Amino acid sequence: MQTKASVLVARGIGKAVKSGAGELVILRDIDLAVTPGEAVAVVGASGSGKSTLLAILAGLDTPSSGSVFLDGAELFALDEDARAELRGRVLGFVFQSFQLLPALTALENVMLPLELGAVHDGEQRARQMLVRVGLGERLHHYPKHLSGGEQQRVALARAFVVRPKLLLADEPTGSLDAQSGAAVIDLLFELNRENATTLVLVTHDDALAARCARVVRLVAGRLA
């Protein structure tokens, strides 16, 4: 069901890969629509295909069948470069493994998407963002000198500094201990509210999922 108001619409998504003798079906006939401002959690056990689904929704991976509409544009009708540009404009990412560039300081990491988008006051905005996530004193530190929780906060700053329409988070607390994880999640929802971002959160943690307005459950590649 596609409505003009939806930020993200997925129809009939299927994903199968060749494996050994035959085919391994990871996703089967997934339909999903996310309206602006919504917070959706995609839950499932390990191996249920939720990370694959997230990759497809972001345009990082191509589905075997189905289509995805991101901010009104059909994702897989575009070529790789056009998808990249769309991602830069519309999406923000938070990964389980933080994915900060080790050769860049915290500030430079947050500035990166702004530099790629040729934004002029990038440094100023990045600075403000880092202060907002509580790392104002750690601007010039390298990722290897930051704890896991701090690195994920830098990643949050990087994701939100471009004011994305949609934030995709893949197991954001997967690599963190309970305490840091809780702090990061609180920060994530705060920023979500402040920026009026739409959120799609992939997790295996039911308690975390409960904090989202809508929970979608994946079992063996299908929506339950």
Added chain:
Amino acid sequence: MRSAWRMLVRDARAGELGVLAAALVIACASVTSVGFFADRVGQALARDAHQLLGADLVLAADHPWNARIVERVRRAGAEAEAMNFVSMALRAGASQLAGVKAVSENYPLRGRLRIAAAPGAPDEEAKQGPAPGTVWLEERLITALQAPVGSRIRVGRSELRVAAVLTLEPERAANFFNLAPRLIMNIGDVPATGLVQPGSRISYYLYAAGEREQMARLERSLAGELGRGERMETLESGRPDVRASVERAQRFLSLTALLAAVLAGVAIALGARRFVERHLDGCAVMRCLGATQARLLALYAGEFALLGAIACALGALAGYGAQLGIGYALADVIRTELPAPTARPALQGFLVGFVLLLGFALPPLVQLRGVPALRVMRREAGAPQRAALGAYAAGLVALGALLIWQAGDLKLGAYVVGGFAGAVLVFYALAWAALALVSRLRPRHRALRYGLASLRRHAGGNAVQVASLALGLTALLLLTFTRNDLVDAWRRTAPPDAPNRFLLGVQPDQLQPVQAFLRSQGLGDPQLYPMVRGRVVAVNGRPVREADYTEERARRLVEREFNLSYMDAPPAHNAITAGRWTSEGLSVEDGIAQRLGWKLGDELTFNVAGDTFSARITSLRRVRWDSMKVNFFVIAPPRILAPFPASYISAFRVPPGREAALNALASAFPNVTLVDIGALLRQAQAVVEQLVDAVQFIFLFALGAGLLVLYAALVATEDERRREAAVMRVYGASRAHVAAAQRVEFMAMGLLAGVLATAGAALIGQLLARRVFELDLPPSAALLVAGPLAGVALLSLNAWLSSRKVLRASPALILREST
């Protein structure tokens, strides 16, 4: 561009560009230092070797030069003149045929005549030519005429005072036109002698010397204007004996430059690969954040372009500084002042740097463009692909072309490029096979076992490393052992017992007495060859014209008279290369046959003193001109040439201290000429010795480049080893254990690389010796021992250095970094 600069600063700060920058700087520094120094030495050589020519440019004609041309020469630089002819020199009833050279006072423009106050007295450089009214006589002439310094002799209608003994005239030797002993007089005195008459055979010389540019321009402008009987000589066109030495020297220098550049390319390829591997994750993130492929490529290309520009500039500066240092260090050895270098080597350095970047850094860089964004979620996606050799094809071709250009010699460049390319492929294949075999061993000792297991695990990567190391080692070995062997082999081609005197103009009726005399003086029994002068007038019935030939040397050859000889059997020091020696046909030296387009079976018609004869070419001969033995371009059948008037020539060796015997020979046979090639040879050899010493210093840079390749190859796998060591230590292996296992792995690789390098150096050495330098190179025991030892030693050293870095950091830090 700002973004590219930012990336450059960030990567440099993080130490990502260290190896790459160092490789570029060293590459550019090696190439430019070699280039600058070779440029200066080459200029100095050319300048010094011009002493043998007496000038930078010599114009020779059988008639006086017209005033226009004289004026042009004068305007281009320094100008001197000479006239060359034979005439009798007389004193008190004795007469002697002398080779008269009448020179302007500033002769020679290059090099110096040397004169002495009396025969056997110490000599000194003459500041200028003889003053009007005086002559300088060669010692033999003084003896023949009994005309000591201060006495007067008659030349033509003039009476002239003997002012000095002429001991060295650089221009004269090895020129068979000068059959009579030298008498040097002032050109202003010639008209009074009355010797210039219609029909006199006089050669008129114009000498030019000056700045290279001016001389080059003069040469170009005159080249098209010379008429029949006029010719121009430069260092390249004349003096095959010196030319052979100079060419060899230039080849050594070029070879050094070549090796340094090739090694730099290898180091850059390794460095770029490592850079790419460490940036794959970052690129994936950037693709997520919205960077397009084009943007990424532009960013990295920009970063590398900036790196290239900065590194090359530093390299060129370093190269210039280095060659300045070399110049100072060699001031005593070279003993001449080296001219300032041109800017061309710096440009070459930049060009080489950028070709290396484009050819060897770009192929792996392009891979960054294609990193899928999916990699951020699935690490296997976009895994580093070892760029196939084909991806480097463009770079290899460009590098090959560049190397050939630098070598200035297609054959040499092709051999080195082909040799190294072949070596890489062969090394890789052999290394892979050997590692696979070795790793199947199951020794008792635990560290050995783990080390060999490690070898098997890293088989593919190790094979590349062993191949790279073998390449670097091959270069090192080539530059040390093989270089020494080649130089020794070359030195042997001018053996210490080569002839040092030519004997010319022996008349047929003097043949027996001269031979008897030589024997009685203990000067041995040298072979005397008959010599008849003849000019080629037709080939296969078609008249020969200078215009038939386009190559300058060919035209000169065909214009002049040949020294023909006849004999029953080919000379022992000539080798028949084609056809068969017969008593009915001509035997021609293969070089001029090729140059003049003569083939076996062609009929040549010669004009000898007005009469002609024809004969077919039945054999071709290989002649070694630098053996200093008597050699002839054309040898005819005795039946044909014997009737013509001939004089006899020979070459023999006078041991030092026996020169008095030569005076006795001259007194006994006053019409015979002796040419001292010993002095000339010494002059040429001194020049070349200087060069070899200079080259030894230049080799240090290629050595440095070779060591960098070794370092880069080892650093390339450093990251992987660190991760492995961390994992092993997490699982309980002690530092010592991990270190021991790595040592085993390194030693096996070192030994293998050493063996491969030895084989490679030996093979390339043989190829170079036989095909390019035409030398015989015996196998070297030193090389066979040194190669494997060097491989093990270098790798063990690096293993020790590397394991400290690999083991020092805590496992946790390493593992955290890598996820």
